[in-house]
Structures are given as structure tokens and as C-alpha cells.
Amino acid sequence: MGILGLGYMGLATAAAFARHGVTTVGYDVLPDRRAAVRAGMSPFHEDGLEELLQTEVRSGRLTVAETMADVAERAAVIFLCLPTPPRDDGEIDLRPIEGGAAELGRALARVDGFRVVVVKSTVVPGTTETVVGPALLGASGKTGDQIAVASNPEFLAEGRMVEDALHPDRIVVGVSHPRAAELLRSLYAVFDSPLIVVTPAGAEMTKYASNSFLALKISFANELARFAEQVGVNVDDVVRGVGSDPRIGHRFLQAGPGFGGSCFSKDVQAFARAARDRGVRLSLVEQIMTVNDAQTRHAGDLIAGQLPEGKGTVALLGLAFKEGTDDLRESRALPIVERLAGAGIEVRAHDPVSSGKFATWLQGRPVDIRDRVRICAAAEETVTGADVAALQVPWPEYLSWPSAWTRAMRHPVLVDLRRAFSEDRAAAEHLRLVRLGDGRPGVGTVPPASSGSARQGAPDAGVPRPALRAARSEGTG
Numbered sequence: 001m002g003i004l005g006l007g008y009m010g011l012a013t014a015a016a017f018a019r020h021g022v023t024t025v026g027y028d029v030l031p032d033r034r035a036a037v038r039a040g041m042s043p044f045h046e047d048g049l050e051e052l053l054q055t056e057v058r059s060g061r062l063t064v065a066e067t068m069a070d071v072a073e074r075a076a077v078i079f080l081c082l083p084t085p086p087r088d089d090g091e092i093d094l095r096p097i098e099g100g101a102a103e104l105g106r107a108l109a110r111v112d113g114f115r116v117v118v119v120k121s122t123v124v125p126g127t128t129e130t131v132v133g134p135a136l137l138g139a140s141g142k143t144g145d146q147i148a149v150a151s152n153p154e155f156l157a158e159g160r161m162v163e164d165a166l167h168p169d170r171i172v173v174g175v176s177h178p179r180a181a182e183l184l185r186s187l188y189a190v191f192d193s194p195l196i197v198v199t200p201a202g203a204e205m206t207k208y209a210s211n212s213f214l215a216l217k218i219s220f221a222n223e224l225a226r227f228a229e230q231v232g233v234n235v236d237d238v239v240r241g242v243g244s245d246p247r248i249g250h251r252f253l254q255a256g257p258g259f260g261g262s263c264f265s266k267d268v269q270a271f272a273r274a275a276r277d278r279g280v281r282l283s284l285v286e287q288i289m290t291v292n293d294a295q296t297r298h299a300g301d302l303i304a305g306q307l308p309e310g311k312g313t314v315a316l317l318g319l320a321f322k323e324g325t326d327d328l329r330e331s332r333a334l335p336i337v338e339r340l341a342g343a344g345i346e347v348r349a350h351d352p353v354s355s356g357k358f359a360t361w362l363q364g365r366p367v368d369i370r371d372r373v374r375i376c377a378a379a380e381e382t383v384t385g386a387d388v389a390a391l392q393v394p395w396p397e398y399l400s401w402p403s404a405w406t407r408a409m410r411h412p413v414l415v416d417l418r419r420a421f422s423e424d425r426a427a428a429e430h431l432r433l434v435r436l437g438d439g440r441p442g443v444g445t446v447p448p449a450s451s452g453s454a455r456q457g458a459p460d461a462g463v464p465r466p467a468l469r470a471a472r473s474e475g476t477g
């Protein structure tokens with residue numbers, strides 16, 4: 001089989017197929033990316049991916065072609081793992097996938113034999129059959145009996161891509177051509193996962209619906225957290241009980257600084273927009289981004305609110321959108337940095353794997369933001385002299401929190417946006433812990449007379465919990 005586009009999703013998919021014994025050939029338009037993968041190196045950081053690539057490249061099951069035509073020649077089933085970026089108006093930009101399909105069509109014009117072209121990128125319902133299919137057939141001059149299209153959305157999540165790609169909890173295939181359906185069934189037989197076969201538009205919609213629901217679940221937990229803070233409740237005391245209902249479940253019912261990543265915000269907006277264009281209001285979905293933006297503003301306020309007079313130095317720990325990845329796309333660290341630096345606060349920023357990407361992002365900011373942000377090579381340097389440390393990503397090295405870090409801070413205050421530290425742990429490290437979603441001391445269940453922008457957060461009322469929680473920020477696929 002073939003994979004076009006060796007980005008986050010395409011590369012994990014290619015490596016997983018190879019690991020399951022399928023001869024896989026990949027191609028990316030970027031020469032550097034082709035060279036890296038051919039050498040068994042991952043062009044980006046994703047936990048466990050490079051090790052998997054090295055094994056599969058060495059085994060010969062995963063190869064990289066120098067041209068798209070080579071993939072068209074060698075693979076009977078070709079997956080399009082091309083970008084579907086958002087446009088300013090919330091719609092997705094189908095040009096990369098339409099252009100890629102046309103390019104593949106021109107290559108397939110010179111190839112004999114039946115081919116199935118599978119859209120794995122996330123696209124609005126109808127795209128596979130009304131955009132990709134016509135582009136392929138138009139450019140190749142072939143018929144739908146020579147080139148069949150199918151949809152097979154991908155549900156893997158960054159930070160745990162390898163596990164997700166190797167063992168998907170379900171595989172959704174949208175296909176209307178019987179021979180294509182048969183080929184995809186036999187290709188996926190090597191995976192020990194349930195296969196759901198539906199129409200192409202049904203599969204496409206399943207992906208948007210899944211991501212919207214997950215984003216909704218996170219947003220619900222975030223709204224609970226904001227309310228909990230105002231009524232003296234610890235949000236975990238609520239979500240623990242709520243999530244224990246198997247109809248609801250714990251995963252993604254987790255308060256934090258708002259979701260990030262390349263998928264949720266783009267998919268939520270594209271889903272709402274696609275429905276609106278067809279005269280349907282998905283009002284719940286339409287609210288998700290508003291709630292998410294409010295949560296990120298709240299996280300920024302929580303950090304700034306710990307500084308004396310709102311001025312000083314913040315050590316921002318973690319820049320990626322979650323742990324296990326270097327992906328900075330839509331990371332909440334970015335608006336938080338803008339919020340803090342924009343208010344004249346000095347920011348020291350650190351991440352074990354995404355500092356380089358962050359530096360590139362920072363270069364594009366106005367000078368008054370840039371000048372207030374320093375990227376540090378080590379976490380200890382980041383916290384030294386800081387008035388507040390803010391945990392944005394629960395990387396293990398931050399959770400290990402050596403005592404020397406507390407001593408190095410000017411004021412030992414930790415704003416925990418991921419609720420990864422327990423009170424006991426913070427107390428042992430002599431940190432004043434301010435967790436997002438903890439009730440403010442002295443605030444009861446009586447509605448306050450006025451709702452000013454009071455200082456937020458402080459150690460909570462001592463609810464027992466594990467010394468260090470198995471923190472895992474939920475994010476996007």
C-alpha cells in the first residue's frame with residue numbers, strides 16, 4: 001500500500017501498517033522529509049515513533065519513493081494523508097487534497113490495474129466523492145471502475161500516536177465500490193480492531209462528530225472548573241463522580257487551559273461551518289470555540305493574578321499542546337504567552353522538545369511580545385528568579401520537581417494548569433500550589449454579592465489525593 005504525505009498522521013500510519021507486515025511505500029513532497037524517513041529518522045518528535053520507523057525501514061517493509069508516480073505504480077491502495085488546513089472563515093482548505101488527488105490522477109493515467117484511493121485526511125462530508133473522486137478521474141482519464149475512492153478517517157491522537165496507530169479502537173471505512181471494500185477489508189485484516197463499513201460521507205462525518213464530541217467534553221469539564229472555583233469546590237471532586245458513570249467516562253472529562261493541537265479547533269469550526277452552509281445550526285458545536293477561548297483567557301488571568309501588582313517574571317513550563325509531542329499547532333501556550341507578555345510580564349519559556357518550533361513562532365510576534373520572552377535551554381534556568389511557575393504541559397521532568405527548583409524561585413508559587421500536582425507533593429516541595437479548577441479559599445456555595453475579577457486560585461481545602469497524579473493532558477487527534 002502507499003501513503004502520500006508523511007506528516008504526523010501519514011508517518012504514524014505508514015509505520016503501523018509496516019509493523020503489521022504490510023509492504024508500505026511512502027512519499028512526501030518535501031525532499032528533506034523523504035530523506036529523513038528513508039534514514040529511519042522522524043522529522044518531528046512523537047514518543048516512540050523514531051524507534052518504530054528504524055525497525056520498519058531496516059526490515060524493508062517501509063520504503064520511501066522519490067516520486068508520486070512510483071507510489072502510483074507500486075501500490076494498489078493509496079492513502080491520502082495530506083493537510084486540510086483551516087481558512088480564516090472556518091472552512092477547510094481543500095486545495096492541498098484536491099491538488100494532490102489531481103497529481104496522483106496524472107500519475108495513474110500511465111498505470112494499468114485497479115487502484116483504490118483512500119482519503120485519510122479529515123474532510124467535510126461529501127469531499128471524497130464530490131472533490132477527490134472527480135479530481136482523480138478528471139486527471140487520469142479513467143473511470144470509477146478503474147480508480148475507486150474511499151474514506152478512512154484517522155482517529156489517532158498525538159502524544160500517543162504509535163499506540164493508537166498500531167491498535168486503533170475502531171477502523172471506520174467509507175466505501176461504495178464492492179471491489180474497493182473487499183481490498184480494504186483484507187488490508188485491515190492484519191489489525192486486531194473492529195471494522196465499521198459505512199458510506200464515504202458517513203465515515204467523513206464520523207470523524208468530525210468524534211472530534212467535536214471530545215472537544216465538547218473537555219469544554220464541559222473546563223466550564224465546571226470555572227464554576228467550581230467560584231463555589232469553593234475542587235473540580236476533581238465533581239468529575240471523579242461524573243466520569244465514574246460508564247455512560248460518561250473519565251477520559252477527556254478533564255479541566256485544563258483549553259484544548260490545543262491541529263485538529264480540534266479546525267475540525268469543530270469546519271463541522272459547524274459545513275452544517276451552516278447546508279442550513280443546519282449545530283449550536284452546541286458552535287459554542288465550543290467560545291468556551292475554549294474563554295478557558296485559555298482564564299488560565300492566563302490565573303497566572304497573572306499571582307504576581308504582585310500583576311508584574312514580574314513567569315516561568316512557563318511546557319510549550320507544546322500536550323506531552324509526548326513537539327507539535328505547537330494551536331498550543332494554549334501561545335495565547336498565554338501573548339496575554340502575559342502583552343501585559344508587560346516577563347516570560348521565560350521551556351519545553352524539552354518544542355523550543356525550536358516555539359522560537360520560530362516567536363519570531364513572527366510583534367517586538368513588544370518578543371522582547372519580553374526568553375527561551376531557556378533547561379527547566380531549572382526557567383524557574384530561577386521567577387515569581388510564578390506555570391505548568392502548561394505535564395512533562396515527566398516537570399513532575400519530578402527537584403527541591404532545588406523551589407529554592408531557585410523568587411516566590412515559590414506553582415500555577416498548575418493541568419492539575420498534575422497534589423497538595424501533598426507541592427507542600428513537600430514548599431510550593432504554594434494554585435491549581436486551575438480548585439475552589440478559592442473562603443468561597444462557599446452562597447452566590448457572591450458582586451463578581452469582580454478577584455485573585456484566583458490558592459491551595460484548596462485539603463481533599464486527599466494521590467501524591468502525584470498520573471497526569472495526561474487530553475488533546476487532539
Ligand SMILES: NC(=O)c1ccc[n+]([C@@H]2O[C@H](COP(=O)([O-])OP(=O)(O)OC[C@H]3O[C@@H](n4cnc5c(N)ncnc54)[C@H](O)[C@@H]3O)[C@@H](O)[C@H]2O)c1
Binds near residue numbers: 007121
Ligand atoms: N495530526 C494528527 O494527530 C491527526 C490525526 C487525525 C487526523 N489528522 C488529519 O490528517 C491530515 C494531515 O494532518 P497532519 O497533522 O499529518 O499534517 P502534516 O502537515 O503534519 O502532514 C501533511 C504532510 O503532507 C505533505 N504534503 C503536502 N502536499 C503534498 C503532496 N501533494 N504530495 C505529497 N505530500 C504532500 C506535507 O509536506 C506534510 O509532510 C489532516 O487532514 C488532519 O486533520 C491528523
